[in-house]
Each structure stands twice: as C-alpha cells, then as structure tokens.
C-alpha cells in the first residue's frame with residue numbers, strides 16, 4: 671500500500687494587512703504519497719509559497735491540519751516538531767540567496783550536519799568531508815569546487831549546491847519552490863532531471879511549485895491549480911493535461927510556452943488578477959472567465975470530484 675507522507679486538510683493562512691484580512695490560502699487539502707510529486711501551479715500571488723510555508727511549519731496556519739508521516743504535525747510538542755522538521759526541506763527559486771555567500775561550497779553543504787550535531791552526533795573532520803563529497807557527487811558538483819564561494823558558480827551549479835544541502839539529512843519530503851524559474855532554459859531541464867533522479871533513488875516526495883504548467887508536467891504525479899488562495903482543480907497529471915476542466919486551467923494551459931520552444935516566461939492570461947484583499951464574490955475567477963454567468967458572480971462553486979480522482983470548483987460541472 672502507498673504510504674501517505676503529507677496529508678493536508680483545510681489549510682488556511684490569513685494575513686492581517688492594516689485592518690483587513692488577506693486570505694492568502696483558504697481551505698486547501700491534499701495528500702502526497704511517498705515517492706510522488708504534487709505540482710502546484712498558479713499565477714503570482716495565488717498562495718503557492720504561503721501554502722508550502724504552512725506545510726513546512728515555517729509559519730503558523732490560521733486553521734487546518736497537516737499530518738506528516740502519520741503524525742498530526744501541529745499537535746506535536748516543540749521538540750518532536752523540530753525533529754520531524756528535519757525530514758522536510760525546501761529548495762528555493764534563487765539558489766544564490768539561499769546559500770551563505772561568505773561560506774565555501776563545502777561549508778554550505780556541511781552546515782546542516784553542524785547545526786544538528788547535538789542529535790546526530792558530532793562528526794570528525796574526515797567523516798564530515800566524506801559526507802560532503804558524497805553529496806557533491808550525488809548532485810553533480812565537481813569536487814574541485816569544494817573550496818570556491820557561491821558567487822563563483824553558475825546558477826545551475828548554485829542550485830545543485832542548494833539541493834545538496836536540502837538533501838544532507840536525508841529528508842522524506844522536499845518542497846521545490848520554483849527551483850528552475852531563475853535558471854537559463856538549457857539548465858532548467860538538467861536540474862529537473864536531477865530532481866527526478868534523486869526522487870527515484872531516494873523515494874523522495876515533492877511538492878513542486880511553478881508558474882509554468884510545462885515545467886510541472888514532467889515531474890508531477892498530480893497537479894493542483896491554485897487561484898487566489900484556493901485550489902480550483904486537482905487531478906493526476908496526464909488527466910489534467912488531456913482534459914482540463916476549469917476555465918482557469920484551460921487558459922493557463924493555452925498561455926504556456928513549451929520548454930522545447932525556448933520559452934521561459936509564463937506569458938500571463940487576459941485581465942488582471944484581482945486583489946486578494948478584495949476577491950470577487952461568488953467564483954473568484956468570474957471577473958476573467960469567458961463562461962461567467964450571473965450565478966457565478968453570486969454563488970461560490972463547491973470543490974468536488976467531477977470524474978474519478980479529478981476535482982474542480984466550477985458551476986459548469988454542477
């Protein structure tokens with residue numbers, strides 16, 4: 671039986687902005703099985719990173735629960751939570767900003783072992799060097815780069831170091847928050863392949879965030895499409911690409927340049943995304959939807975299973 675690594679239920683995260691409430695994430699649920707990837711896509715501001723930060727316990731949820739490896743994460747003691755948090759890591763969009771600029775490549779990769787030496791036991795210099803060298807081999811950073819500084823590396827190599835550091839303590843779950851968005855197109859595929867190989871080798875579970883549906887397609891087992899804090903569609907990857915149900919997913923798909931055509935930028939879709947401080951009444955997508963009816967402007971569609979395993983929130987399928 672598949673093992674569920676992450677079980678998120680009804681996650682909400684509201685920020686107070688002045689006297690108003692910004693619903694960055696509003697009632698999101700999903701499961702991630704061991705060795706699989708949940709792709710999360712949506713335009714800027716749809717709440718992808720906030721969702722990831724809540725799941726990783728980097729910021730507190732307003733409501734909802736996360737079960738991680740069978741444990742109700744938010745109900746654990748501080749210490750249990752800290753230990754479990756080692757099993758979850760994050761790879762960021764900008765590898766340079768995620769590394770310590772004044773530390774060499776090897777020191778950056780060694781850092782998780784040093785920070786956690788109390789629980790892991792202190793490693794000798796030789797043991798530490800060996801762990802670092804193994805990690806460099808694993809992610810394809812030449813060993814002669816051990817003593818250089820992050821700014822001396824290319825973006826792709828920096829991201830490999832970021833991945834090595836994320837994997838240092840053998841996590842079960844890794845959030846990849848737009849890990850290739852800042853890289854040259856030619857490098858993007860290499861990093862995606864690396865992430866995929868590492869997943870296969872180590873049975874990692876990923877939450878993979880991107881604007882670009884083309885990037886997510888190859889790596890994801892399932893895809894969740896977010897719009898203004900909500901998941902509007904969720905399905906197994908092939909099903910979603912063959913048969914997108916929600917009008918937002920459909921325009922998102924049409925507006926995506928394919929990686930193979932040399933596209934890097936998400937070209938955007940018609941109309942401005944409304945302010946999350948003042949989302950439209952009814953369906954949040956109604957201001958940009960070509961199928962919008964009066965009902966859509968008044969009544970919020972229920973998120974439901976329209977076909978086996980394929981969920982969406984749209985009145986077209988009521």
Ligand SMILES: Nc1ncnc2c1ncn2[C@@H]1O[C@H](COP(=O)(O)OP(=O)(O)OP(=O)(O)O)[C@@H](O)[C@H]1O
Pocket residue numbers: 685686687692693694712713714715716717718719720721881946
């Ligand atoms: N600390 C905060 N305080 C107030 N608002 C915030 C905070 N963090 C995020 N937000 C708001 O929450 C919403 C969702 O932001 P988030 O960064 O999660 O979106 P995203 O989908 O990751 O976007 P991007 O693709 O640009 O990274 C945005 O409107 C953002 O301005």
Ligand SMILES: [Mg+2]
Pocket residue numbers: 718719720847
């Ligand atoms: Mg983000």
